Amino acid sequence: MIFENQYIQERIKKVEILRSEGINPYPNGIAKGVGSETFYKSCQHLHAKQEGQKRDESVEFRLTGRLKFVRIMGKASFAKLQDSDGLVQIYYNRDDLAEGYYNKMKKLIEVGDIVEAVGFGFVTQTGEITLHCRELNLVTKSISPLPEKFHGLQDQELRYRQRYLDMIMNPEVTKNFIKRSKIVSLIRAFFESKGFLEVETPMLHPIPGGANARPFVTHHNALGIERYLRIAPELYLKRLIVGGMDAVFEINRNFRNEGMDHTHNPEFTMLEFYWAYKNYKDLIEITQEMFEYLLERLNLPTILEYEDKQIDFSAPFVQVSYIDAIVDIGGVDREIAQSSQKALAFLKANNVKVQENLTLGYLQAELFDAFVEDKLVNPTFITDFPIDISPLARRSDKNPDVAERFELFIAGKEISNGFSELNDPIDQYERFKAQVKAKDATGDDEAMHMDTDYVKALSYGMTPTAGEGIGIDRLVMMLTNQSSIRDVLLFPAMRPEITHSVKTEE
RNA sequence: GUCUCCUUAGCUCAGCUGGUAGAGCAAUUCACUUUUAAUGAAUGGGCCUUAGGUUCGAAUCCUAAAGGGGACACCA
Numbered sequence: 001m002i003f004e005n006q007y008i009q010e011r012i013k014k015v016e017i018l019r020s021e022g023i024n025p026y027p028n029g030i031a032k033g034v035g036s037e038t039f040y041k042s043c044q045h046l047h048a049k050q051e052g053q054k055r056d057e058s059v060e061f062r063l064t065g066r067l068k069f070v071r072i073m074g075k076a077s078f079a080k081l082q083d084s085d086g087l088v089q090i091y092y093n094r095d096d097l098a099e100g101y102y103n104k105m106k107k108l109i110e111v112g113d114i115v116e117a118v119g120f121g122f123v124t125q126t127g128e129i130t131l132h133c134r135e136l137n138l139v140t141k142s143i144s145p146l147p148e149k150f151h152g153l154q155d156q157e158l159r160y161r162q163r164y165l166d167m168i169m170n171p172e173v174t175k176n177f178i179k180r181s182k183i184v185s186l187i188r189a190f191f192e193s194k195g196f197l198e199v200e201t202p203m204l205h206p207i208p209g210g211a212n213a214r215p216f217v218t219h220h221n222a223l224g225i226e227r228y229l230r231i232a233p234e235l236y237l238k239r240l241i242v243g244g245m246d247a248v249f250e251i252n253r254n255f256r257n258e259g260m261d262h263t264h265n266p267e268f269t270m271l272e273f274y275w276a277y278k279n280y281k282d283l284i285e286i287t288q289e290m291f292e293y294l295l296e297r298l299n300l301p302t303i304l305e306y307e308d309k310q311i312d313f314s315a316p317f318v319q320v321s322y323i324d325a326i327v328d329i330g331g332v333d334r335e336i337a338q339s340s341q342k343a344l345a346f347l348k349a350n351n352v353k354v355q356e357n358l359t360l361g362y363l364q365a366e367l368f369d370a371f372v373e374d375k376l377v378n379p380t381f382i383t384d385f386p387i388d389i390s391p392l393a394r395r396s397d398k399n400p401d402v403a404e405r406f407e408l409f410i411a412g413k414e415i416s417n418g419f420s421e422l423n424d425p426i427d428q429y430e431r432f433k434a435q436v437k438a439k440d441a442t443g444d445d446e447a448m449h450m451d452t453d454y455v456k457a458l459s460y461g462m463t464p465t466a467g468e469g470i471g472i473d474r475l476v477m478m479l480t481n482q483s484s485i486r487d488v489l490l491f492p493a494m495r496p497e498i499t500h501s502v503k504t505e506e
Numbered sequence: 507g508u509c510u511c512c513u514u515a516g517c518u519c520a521g522c523u524g525g526u527a528g529a530g531c532a533a534u535u536c537a538c539u540u541u542u543a544a545u546g547a548a549u550g551g552g553c554c555u556u557a558g559g560u561u562c563g564a565a566u567c568c569u570a571a572a573g574g575g576g577a578c579a580c581c582a
Contacts, residue, residue, distance in 0.1 A: 006551065007516050007533060069543075076539035093539050111532080125540050148517035148531050150543045155517085157574045169517095213581070258581050259507075353579090369582095407582085414582055446581075471582085497573060 003143070011143040014108050018141065021104065025141035030116055033064035036081070036088035043121035043129045055122035055132070062118045063088060063131055064139060066168065067111050069149060077106060078130075081117065086171065090117045091124070092133035105136070111149070112142035160492050173487075180476045180488055183294065184251060187271060187472075190293050194286065196247040196273055201236035203229060203253070209454065210234030210392070212446040213256040216266075229255035234392065234467065235454045237274045238421060242462045249273035251472065262484040263413065266493050269472040274421070276463040280404045283418040283468045284381050287408060288317055291379070298479065306411050307483050309377050317379040317408070325382050326364060330371030337367060357441075361388025361401075376409035385419075391431045391448060393419035410478055418468030425458035 003012065018025045039061050046054045065083035076093035094102040096119075109115060118135035147153045152169040159166040159173075167174045188198065206225075208215035210232030218227050233250050240248050251271045260266060275282065295302065295313055304311045320329065326337045336342040343363040347354045352370045354363070364386050376382070385405040387395055393403035405419035422428050432450045439447040476488040486492035 005516065010533065069541095071541050071544050072538090073541065073544070074538035076541085078541045078544080080542085089542080091540070095539080107534095122540095124542090126542070128540095128542075130540085145516055145532065148543095150531065151518040153517075154519095155513095155574085157513095158517095160574095211582080256581075259579080261578095261581095262576090264581070417582075469582095495573065 007145045008143050011110075011141070011145070014110075015141050015143065018108055018138070023108075023138065025138060027137075027139065030064065030137075030139050033062040033083070033116060035085040036063060036065070036083050037085035039063060039088060039121065039131065040129055043123075046121060046123050046129065047127070049123075055120065057120045060118065060120060060134075061131060062116065063090065064114070064116045066114045066142075067109070068146070070109075070111050072106055075102070081115065082168075082171075089124075089128055089130040090119070090133055090136070091122075091130050092117070092119075092136050096132065096134055097136060101136075105138075109136065109138055112144070112146045113138060114140040114142070157494075160486055161494055161497065163490055176480045176482065176488065177490060179298070179480055182298065183476055183479060184269075184472065186294055186297050187251065187290070190290055191249045191273060194247070196249045196275075197245060199237070199240060199245070199248050199250055200252065201230075201233045201240075201250060203255075205230045207449045207451045207453075209448060209451045211254075211256075212448060214258055214446055216255050216257045231256055232270070232469070233272050234469070235451060237272055238462060238465065238467065239454065239457045241274050241276050241421075241465050242457045242460055246276040246463070247274070260493060262486070263474065263477075265473065265485050265489055268485070268489075271470040271472055272467065274465055274467040276465045278466040279420040279464065280383070280406055280418055280466055283466045284319065284383075284406055287381075287416055287418070287468065287470075288315060291317075294479070300479065304478070304481075306478055306481055309411055311411055311478075312378045317381055319381040319383055319406075321384040322364065322368065322382055322386060322402075323384070325372045325376075325380075326367050329375050330367060332367055332371055337364060343367060359388045361386030365389050373409065373414075374412040377411055379408060379410045379415075381406045381408055390419065391435055392422055392428075394422045395427075413474060413478075414471075415474055415478070416468055416470040418466065421462070421465040421467050423458060423462040423464060425455050428458055429455045 003009070015025045042059070042061070043056075046056060063081060063083065065081040065088070067079050068082045068087060069080040071078045075095075076091065079090050079092075080087050081090055092102065116135075116137040116139050117131055117133045119131045119133040122130055122132050124130050147165065147169055153159055153165055159170070192198070204218070204220070204227040205215075206227065208228040208231050211234070213231040215228040215231050218229060219225075220227050232254055233252065237248055237250060249271060251269065253267050254270050255267050257266065258264065291313060292315060294300075302313050304313060323334070323337055326332050327334045332346065336346045338360075340358075340360045340363055343360065343366075344354060344356070344358070347363065347366055347370070350370065352366055354366050358366070383406040384396065384399070384402045385393065385407070387393075387401055387403045390403035390405050393405040396402045396404050403419060405417075407414050407418075408416040422431070432448060432455065435448040436450050473485050473488050477483070477485060480488060482488050
């Protein structure tokens with residue numbers, strides 16, 4: 001039974017006592033009190049008063065919040081109440097509350113309960129602004145005790161599984177999530193100010209597309225068909241460009257059925273935006289601008305601490321081509337980087353596990369991952385991606401081996417991916433076919449599926465368009481200096497916890 | 507998926523080379539009308555994650571499982 005714990009039982013008894021005394025432990029219709037911040041500000045002037053007179057009984061305040069500490073000292077008590085502004089101290093004693101109320105309630109109102117305190121401000125002997133209560137009412141009884149008051153809740157697992165407790169015990173956690181919310185809100189404002197329209201496209205896809213990833217599969221009962229939770233909104237957003245929306249964005253969840261670690265959660269939030277009559281160079285510009293906007297509005301410094309690194313966001317961010325990055329940053333000879341045979345040999349010589357049948361572009365990607373990615377600490381735009389690893393990007397008019405594509409790296413991590421979109425329907429059709437072939441040949445179960453409806457859409461003509469995706473979770477990690485994605489997700493994915501019962505055979 | 511470490515009271519943690527369970531906070535009772543992790547006194551509280559094994563004897567050693575942390579791999 002969920003409530004069998006002795007401490008919970010003790011508190012349930014208190015609930016019963018309260019009811020028998022005619023006090024509702026879960027009353028309704030109580031308005032939120034004045035925030036503790038406001039209370040402090042309104043009482044600041046009391047500090048200036050003479051010793052022994054630091055009080056103003058003429059102004060009444062009503063505070064509401066959860067009790068975090070209670071110190072009963074016989075006929076008087078101090079308690080700390082936590083509201084959305086923070087902690088505030090209240091004082092209550094036998095003589096200033098209603099007759100008999102103090103003795104009846106002092107043990108029935110305890111740490112964890114949510115209360116309403118009404119009274120006036122004063123300054124204690126130790127100089128703390130405190131509410132002297134004339135009234136102290138229970139707002140909501142807590143029957144589960146809070147974790148230890150000094151160490152709080154440390155256990156990572158409990159913090160993620162019981163995020164509400166984490167928030168009660170570790171207020172800085174809430175602060176990070178408030179910041180996350182602000183970041184998302186600013187991004188919306190930024191794109192709207194640029195004339196983008198926010199749209200919502202399907203989560204249930206008949207064909208998973210727009211990324212190389214394994215999808216979750218689900219079932220539609222009425223239709224009797226499989227659906228895939230979306231791995232990316234890309235193909236739908238581009239259909240909207242075909243339809244004549246010139247600038248769209250979507251901030252929403254993607255689902256990928258892959259491993260979990262400190263940078264991967266099965267569901268994560270992506271910003272994707274598509275911009276007609278623009279190319280990848282315009283994207284680089286607007287991305288740079290977006291970062292400047294975010295840092296400024298969040299009051300963050302240009303040089304940001306992240307883990308053990310210092311990241312310099314001074315504009316403009318460096319731009320390097322994929323090949324040059326491998327050569328100049330990765331320290332790989334240009335000859336090696338431009339020959340399949342030499343690249344393969346080099347990778348093997350450096351103990352990088354690679355498949356034999358990879359094309360040059362894929363080998364370059366291996367070189368990049370192994371020798372370059374970690375070194376891109378300050379924001380860096382990597383441009384001119386190999387065409388083989390960019391199945392949805394437009395081929396460069398100057399160099400057919402290269403796509404008009406870039407990725408932004410910060411602190412060794414990919415933050416954004418953007419390109420001039422492929423709008424030649426026949427080229428797109430061929431590339432899908434190649435992906436399907438790769439799927440069969442190499443058993444690459446992340447390779448893309450053929451999406452004939454998307455090709456059909458392109459066949460009506462899509463304006464030259466640039467599109468980009470930014471991983472919101474990783475962006476928030478960077479801006480809140482968190483090294484685990486779980487610390488920027490309110491409810492990170494967890495395995496089910498109680499499975500002591502039957503083990504299923506393999 | 508692999509390696510590695512962790513799981514003991516509500517919480518934070520001790521528990522040695524195996525001898526039968528400890529502290530602090532929290533709780534209960536008492537004292538205390540300006541405390542700051544309040545204080546002082548007393549009391550209660552345990553499926554030592556689970557299942558096997560070794561042993562006269564297991565929280566402790568071994569094996570497996572579950573959950574979690576970290577690293578790597580897969581993955582953009």
